[in-house]
Amino acid sequence: MPDLLIELFSEEIPARMQARAAEDLRRGMTDALVAAGLTYAGAAAFSTPRRLALTVQGLPAQSPTTREERKGPRVDAPAQAIEGFLRGAGLTRDQLEVRDEKKGQVYFATITRPGRAAADIVAEELEKLIRNFPWPKSMRWGAGSLRWVRPLHSILCILTDEAGEAQIVDLDVDGIRAGNTTEGHRFMGAGRFAVSSFDDYRARLRREHVILDAVERAEHIWQEAGNQAFASGLEVVEDRGLLSEVAGLVEWPVVLMGRIDDAFLDLPPEVLQTSMKEHQKFFSVKNPKTGRIERFVTVANVETADHGATILAGNQKVLAARLSDAKFFWENDLRIVRERGLEGMAEGLRDVTFHNKLGSQADRVARIEALAREIAPLVGAKPDLAAEAARVAKADLQSAMVGEFPELQGVMGRYYAAAAGHDDGVPEACEEHYKPLGPGDAVPSAPVSVAVALADKIDTLCGFWAIDEKPTGSKDPYALRRAALGVIRLVLGNGVRLSISPILLRRVFLSFYGNPWFDFVANVRELEAHAKRLGFDLSDAKSLDEAAAEMNRKLRSYDPFTGKTKDVDESLIDPAMKKALPRVEDLLAFLHDRLKVHLRDEGIRHDVIDACLAMPGNDDLTLLVRRARALGDFLKTDDGGNLLQGFKRANNILTQAEEKDGVEYSYGADVKFAETDEERALFAALDTAEPAIAAALKAEDFAAAMRAMAALRAPIDAFFEAVQVNAEVQVIRRNRLNLLSSIRRICLQAADLTRIEG
Numbered sequence: 001m002p003d004l005l006i007e008l009f010s011e012e013i014p015a016r017m018q019a020r021a022a023e024d025l026r027r028g029m030t031d032a033l034v035a036a037g038l039t040y041a042g043a044a045a046f047s048t049p050r051r052l053a054l055t056v057q058g059l060p061a062q063s064p065t066t067r068e069e070r071k072g073p074r075v076d077a078p079a080q081a082i083e084g085f086l087r088g089a090g091l092t093r094d095q096l097e098v099r100d101e102k103k104g105q106v107y108f109a110t111i112t113r114p115g116r117a118a119a120d121i122v123a124e125e126l127e128k129l130i131r132n133f134p135w136p137k138s139m140r141w142g143a144g145s146l147r148w149v150r151p152l153h154s155i156l157c158i159l160t161d162e163a164g165e166a167q168i169v170d171l172d173v174d175g176i177r178a179g180n181t182t183e184g185h186r187f188m189g190a191g192r193f194a195v196s197s198f199d200d201y202r203a204r205l206r207r208e209h210v211i212l213d214a215v216e217r218a219e220h221i222w223q224e225a226g227n228q229a230f231a232s233g234l235e236v237v238e239d240r241g242l243l244s245e246v247a248g249l250v251e252w253p254v255v256l257m258g259r260i261d262d263a264f265l266d267l268p269p270e271v272l273q274t275s276m277k278e279h280q281k282f283f284s285v286k287n288p289k290t291g292r293i294e295r296f297v298t299v300a301n302v303e304t305a306d307h308g309a310t311i312l313a314g315n316q317k318v319l320a321a322r323l324s325d326a327k328f329f330w331e332n333d334l335r336i337v338r339e340r341g342l343e344g345m346a347e348g349l350r351d352v353t354f355h356n357k358l359g360s361q362a363d364r365v366a367r368i369e370a371l372a373r374e375i376a377p378l379v380g381a382k383p384d385l386a387a388e389a390a391r392v393a394k395a396d397l398q399s400a401m402v403g404e405f406p407e408l409q410g411v412m413g414r415y416y417a418a419a420a421g422h423d424d425g426v427p428e429a430c431e432e433h434y435k436p437l438g439p440g441d442a443v444p445s446a447p448v449s450v451a452v453a454l455a456d457k458i459d460t461l462c463g464f465w466a467i468d469e470k471p472t473g474s475k476d477p478y479a480l481r482r483a484a485l486g487v488i489r490l491v492l493g494n495g496v497r498l499s500i501s502p503i504l505l506r507r508v509f510l511s512f513y514g515n516p517w518f519d520f521v522a523n524v525r526e527l528e529a530h531a532k533r534l535g536f537d538l539s540d541a542k543s544l545d546e547a548a549a550e551m552n553r554k555l556r557s558y559d560p561f562t563g564k565t566k567d568v569d570e571s572l573i574d575p576a577m578k579k580a581l582p583r584v585e586d587l588l589a590f591l592h593d594r595l596k597v598h599l600r601d602e603g604i605r606h607d608v609i610d611a612c613l614a615m616p617g618n619d620d621l622t623l624l625v626r627r628a629r630a631l632g633d634f635l636k637t638d639d640g641g642n643l644l645q646g647f648k649r650a651n652n653i654l655t656q657a658e659e660k661d662g663v664e665y666s667y668g669a670d671v672k673f674a675e676t677d678e679e680r681a682l683f684a685a686l687d688t689a690e691p692a693i694a695a696a697l698k699a700e701d702f703a704a705a706m707r708a709m710a711a712l713r714a715p716i717d718a719f720f721e722a723v724q725v726n727a728e729v730q731v732i733r734r735n736r737l738n739l740l741s742s743i744r745r746i747c748l749q750a751a752d753l754t755r756i757e758g
Contacts, residue, residue, distance in 0.1 A: 001041075001058045001059060001060055001061070001162065002059050002061060002118060002159040002160060002161045002162075002167075003055065003056065003057045003058070003059065003159070003160050003197065003198060004054070004055065004056040004057075004059055004118075004122060004157075004158075004159055005053075005054070005055055005156065005157070005158050005160065005195070005197065005198045005201055006025070006029070006053065006054040006055075006126065006155075006156065006157050007051050007052070007053045007054075007154075007155070007156035007157075007182050007201070008025070008051065008052045008053075008130070008152060008155060009050060009051045009152070009153050009154045009155070009156070009182055009183070010050060010051070010148060010149065010150045010151060010152045010153055011050065011150035011151050011153070012049045012050060012150060013047070013049060013050070013052070013149055013150060013248075014149070014248075015049070015244075015245045015246075015247075015248030015249050016245065016248070017135065017136060017149060018047035018048075018049070018052075018214065018248045019047065019214065019244075019248075021047060021052055021133075021135070021149070022045040022046060022047040022052055022053075022054075022214075023045060024133065024134055025045050025052050025054050025129070025133075026043055026044070026045035026054055028129045028133075028134075029043075029054055029056070029125065029126065029129055030043050030056065032125035032128070032129065033056070033059070033121065033122070033125060036063055036116075036121045036124075036125060037063030037064055037066070037115070037116075037121075038059050038060060038063055038118055038121055039058075039059075039060065040056050040057065040058050040059050041057045041058025042056075042057045042058065043055065043056045043057070046212045046213055046214070047214055047248070048210060048211075048212060048214070048251045049248060049249060049250065049251055050186070050251065051182070053201075053212060055198040059118050059159070060118060061117070061118055061161075062115045062116055062117045062118055063115045063116050063118070063121060064115050065112065065113065065114050065115045066112070066113045066115075067110060067111070067112050067113075068110070068111045068113070069108060069109070069110050069111075070085075070088075070089055070108065070109045070110075070111065071106060071107075071108055072085040072089075072096065072106065072107035072108060072109055073085055073106070073107060074103065074104050074105065074106050074107075075098060075104065075105040075106065075107060076104065076105075082107065085107065085109070086109075089109040089111055090111065091109050091111070095109070096108065096109055097109075097110065118159060119159055119167060119169050119170065122157065122159065122169050122171075123157075123169050123170055123171040123178075126155075126157060126169070126171060127171060127173055130146070130148075130152075130155075130173050131146065131173070133148070135147075135148070135149045137149065139151075144174040144175065145174065146173060146174040146176075152173075152176060153176075154176065154179065154181070154182065155171065155173065155176055155177070155178040155179070156178065156179060156180060156181065156182050156195070156201075157169040157171055157178040157179075158180050158195070158196070158197075160196060160197040160198075164196060164197065166180055166195075166196040166197065168180050180194050180195060180196070181193060181194045181195070182195065182201070182205075183208070184204070184205055184207075184208020184209055184210050185208055185209035185210050185251055185252055185302075186251075187301075187302050188208070188209040188252065188302060188303065189208040189209060189210070190208060193208070209251070209252040209303075210251045210252060211251065211252060211253070214244075214247050214248060215247075217247040217250065217251075217253050218243050218244060218246075218247035220253055220255075221243060221246060221247060221253045221255055221299055222236075222243055224253075224255040225255050225257070225283055225285075225297045228255065228257045228297070229257065229285050229295070229297070232257070232285075232295070233287075234285045234286060234287055234288070234294065234295060235285070235286060235288050236283050236284070236285055236297060237273060237283065237284040237285070237286055237293070239277065239283065239284075242277055242281065242283065243283075245281065246281055246283075246299050249281065249299070249301070250299055250300070250301040251301060252301060252302070252303070253299050253300075253301070254299065254300040254301070254302065254303055254308060255297060255298075255299055256297070256298050256299070256300060256308040256311060256312050256315075257285065257295055257296070257297050257298075258295060258296050258297075258298065258312045258315060258316050258319075259294075259295055259296075259316065260272065260293065260294060260295060260296060260319070260323070261316075261320055261323070263327070264320075264323040264324075264326075264327060265292055265293075265294060267323065267326060267327060267330055268330070268411075268412075268415055269284070269286065269291060269292060269293045270408060270411045270412075271326050271330060271401065271405070271408065271412075272284060272293040272323070272326075273293060274405045274407060274408055275322055275323060275326045275405070276296050276319065276322075278405065279322045280296075280298065280315065280318065280319055280322065281298070281299075282296040282297060282298050282315075282319070283296065283297040283298075284296060285297055296315075296319065298311070298312070298315050325404070326401070326404070328400075329399070329400040329401040329403075329404055330401060332400055333345075333399040333400055333401055333412070333416060334416070334419055336399075337416045337419050337420045338419065338420070341420050342392040342395045342413075342416055342417055342420040342422065343391060343392060343395065345395045345396070345398050345399065345416070346362070346365065346391070346392060346394065346395035346398060347362075347398075348398040349361035349362040349365060349394060349395075349397065349398060350362040352397070352398075355463070355464075355467075357467040357469075358463045358464075358467065361394055361397065364394075364459065364463075365390065365391060365393070365394050367459050367463075367507075368390045368393070368452065368455045368456050368459050369387045369390040369391050369455075370387075371390075371454075371455035371458060371459055371503070371507070372386040372387055372389070372390040372451045372452045372454075372455035373386055373387040373390075374455075374503070375451045375454050375455055375458075375498070375503075376447070376448075376451045378496060378497070378498045379447050379450045379451050379454070379494065379496055380447040381425075381447035381448045381450065381451040382424075382448075385424055385425060385426060385448050386429075386447075386448055386451040386452060386455075388422070388426055389422075389425070389426040389429035389430065389433070389448050389449075389451075389452045390429075390433075390451075390452050390455060390456075392413070392417055392420075392422065392426065392430060393410075393413060393429060393430045393433050393452055393456070394413075395413060395416065395417075395430075396408075396409055396410070396412040396413035396416055396430065397409060399412055399416065409434070410430060410431040410432070410433070410434045411431055413427075413430030413431055414427045414428060414430050414431040415427075416430075417430045424448070425446050425447070425448035425449065426448060428444075428446055428448070428449055429444075429446070429448045429449040429451075429452045429453075432444040432446065432449035432453060433449060433452040433453040433456050434453070434456070435449075435453060435486075436485075436486050436489050436490070437482070437486075438482070439485075443489050443490060443493035443494070444490070445493070445494060450490055450494050450496070453486070453490055454487060454490050454491070454496075457483040457484075457486045457487045457490070458487060458500075458503060458504070458507065459507065460478070460480065460483045461480060461483050461484060461487070461504075461587060461590075461591075462504055462507035462508050462587070463507075464478055464480055465508060465583050465584075465586065465587045465590075466507075466508045466580075466583065468583070470586075470590070480590075481594060484590060484591050484594040485594050485597075485598060487500075487591065488591065488594055488595050488598055488621060489598070491621045491622055492598075492621060492622060492625055495622055496622060497620060497622055497623070498620065499617070499619050499620050500588070500591070500619045500620070500621065501584065501588060501619040504584045504587055504588065505580060505581070505584045508580045508583050508584050508587070588619060591621075592609075592613055592618070595609070595621065595624070595625070596609050599625065599628065603632075604628055604629065604632045605632065605757075607755055607756050607757045608628055608631050608632045608635065608751075608756065609628050610752075610755045611628075611631060611751040611752045611753060611754075611755040611756050612624055612627045612628040612631060612751050612752075614751075614752035614755060615627065615751060615752060623700060626700065626702055627702045627750075627751065629702075630702035630703045630705070630706050631702070631706065631750070631751050633703070633706075634703075634706035634709070634710070635756065637710070639710035639713045640706070640710065642713050642717065643709060643710060643712060643713040643716065643747075644753060644756055644758075646712075646713065646716035646717060646720065646743075647716075647743065647744070647747045647753050648753070648754075649720060650716070650740040650743045650744060651740075651744050651753075651754060653725055653726075653737075653740060654737060654740040654741055654744060657726070657737050665734065665737040665738050665740070665741045666738070666741045666745070667738060668738060668742070669683070669735050669736070669738035669739040669741070669742055670735060671683040673731060673732060673735040674735070675732065676722055676723055677722075678715070678718045678719045678721070678722040678723055679719065679723055679736070679739070681715045681718065681719075682715040682716065682718075682719045682739065682743075683739070684715075685711060685712055685715040685716075686712070686739075686742050686743065686746060688711070689708050689709065689711055689712050689746060690742075690746050692704075692705075692708035692711075693705050693708045693709060693746060693749055693750060694749065696708060697749060697750065702750070705749075705750045706750065709746075709747060709750055712743070712746075712747075716743065723736065725737065725740065
């Protein structure tokens with residue numbers, strides 16, 4: 001059975017596209033071969049900067065002959081219908097078979113398709129794939145119509161049989177004719193050469209200074225860089241993304257380690273690392289004793305007679321220029337911070353629009369400050385410290401360093417906050433308030449950081465919900481799903497106990513009524529005018545901050561769930577609430593949806609979460625998750641599974657009886673009407689379980705509540721085994737239905753078991 005080898009040789013392919021392109025080649029070609037009737041034993045794809053390669057082993061020499069049977073129209077059908085069937089089948093009428101069926105005689109066609117040579121199928125499918133290759137970006141060159149990521153120079157396509165004989169596949173794509181030759185390294189290779197198999201191809205490429213496998217190139221780079229660093233008592237800073245990219249830039253990696261000029265060693269290590277990575281694709285090498293970045297590793301694509309000395313000299317010269325810029329940014333930013341403070345640096349945020357409907361970045365900072373102060377006591381932070389951190393957390397967005405390297409936002413904020421004299425967790429909050437950025441990112445635990453991080457993300461969610469800008473389908477331009485997951489991970493990761501609905505409501509509500517955090521009033525008198533519309537008296541306030549705090553205190557007295565307040569004219573506040581409440585409910589549902597995704601990764605079923613979401617307090621995410629975990633663990637036990645079935649049986653019988661009788665059986669059963677020991681045992685078990693479950697739930701000990709419920713499993717099972725609920729005596733029947741109602745009521749205290757599947 002022949003093996004297939006394909007190589008598509010071109011100008012340099014961008015490193016970021018190589019792995020995906022190799023996989024597209026493998027999947028696209030193998031899927032097409034299988035669809036054409038050619039099975040295979042195995043396949044692997046490879047990429048280098050100048051080539052995509054594919055090997056497919058164990059192809060048959062030709063596809064099998066196939067026969068397909070098609071049912072056609074009846075014999076007495078209109079001539080047009082029969083002619084259409086013949087055209088579709090590619091047959092004449094005398095080639096059809098007539099068969100008797102219930103509705104009369106029917107034409108049948110048997111279509112035979114002879115097998116085709118593997119070479120013909122490969123040529124056809126490879127041309128299709130090349131012409132329709134899914135590059136993210138492609139180009140045309142010369143006078144041809146072919147599009148490729150970079151100009152395509154040659155196509156190698158051969159089928160090698162078991163005897164080692166190689167057959168060139170007859171293929172021509174826009175004048176590029178397939179052959180059995182390729183070439184090695186651009187500078188160290190000896191020119192084009194012929195190959196006869198994949199093993200021959202890979203071995204010849206290595207002799208011509210090309211390592212075909214990207215994984216092998218990356219492993220070689222990492223091992224050699226580590227060895228050189230270790231020999232100098234240093235270590236390479238791990239960066240798997242950069243390693244993958246560099247492995248896609250070279251075909252023959254030559255690892256070189258260079259020095260960083262002493263003038264730049266005092267720069268923050270993150271600045272050195274980012275500058276070298278972004279501009280030069282250098283790996284950072286640090287001193288493990290001091291944590292300073294002292295050297296760099298670069299990867300050349302060619303061996304030189306001076307062992308890379310000239311290459312290193314050139315790289316160090318360019319690096320010095322880059323780091324001189326970084327040093328200037330660093331020193332200039334520090335000068336501004338020391339002269340004007342971090343809040344002075346942040347003044348420019350007034351001129352930076354966050355969103356045209358949500359104001360400037362400075363407006364946003366004011367909102368986050370107020371919210372961080374409100375959240376601080378709930379997470380164990382001092383309100384003044386949380387507010388201080390929120391005021392300066394975004395200041396580094398105005399720094400020259402972050403302007404050059406946006407990925408350093410937060411990191412530079414920490415350095416500048418420390419330089420400005422902030423302490424007590426404020427510098428750390430400047431960096432950590434962006435976290436967590438993704439599923440693998442660490443969750444902040446310092447109280448000040450948690451307060452500002454929650455405020456930042458809640459403000460983002462409430463702001464965009466207030467202006468009705470929500471994610472739709474796969475589109476999420478403002479990363480609101482990430483913000484919601486960040487809120488969830490911050491709350492759960494730190495065991496934060498807060499009812500989030502009132503916080504969301506106030507934030508969204510304040511977007512509809514005048515408030516300094518959304519209308520951005522400039523003075524006390526303006527705020528008083530807004531307050532007067534709501535029936536507030538702020539005439540005693542001596543400053544804008546004092547007036548804002550008083551207005552927020554009064555707004556807090558509004559209970560969105562009862563609609564009652566003693567401070568606000570309800571006729572004024574009601575229109576805003578009618579707009580705000582549905583959006584808050586929608587936002588809370590969005591958070592719950594993100595929570596389901598998060599908990600699903602933990603193995604908690606969606607119906608278990610739904611059963612807990614139906615309970616009071618579902619806006620306390622920590623409480624909600626504790627309930628869901630306890631219920632999920634309980635349902636995995638035999639007692640849990642059997643009790644669930646007993647509950648469902650009781651609920652079904654009770655529901656049907658209530659629908660039939662048109663009454664609600666919830667008035668309490670009386671043990672004096674019990675006729676059997678099993679009934680009396682169930683009464684006793686319910687009397688014991690109910691207070692135990694209630695006490696456990698009050699203590700928020702959900703595991704204990706589930707254990708108390710488990711004690712009901714045996715008496716419920718025994719009851720259904722021995723007792724007929726729908727007794728002929730109506731008093732007995734009603735009493736037993738009321739007993740089932742007690743089962744339902746007591747079990748539903750822990751979770752809404754009606755939502756559990758199965």
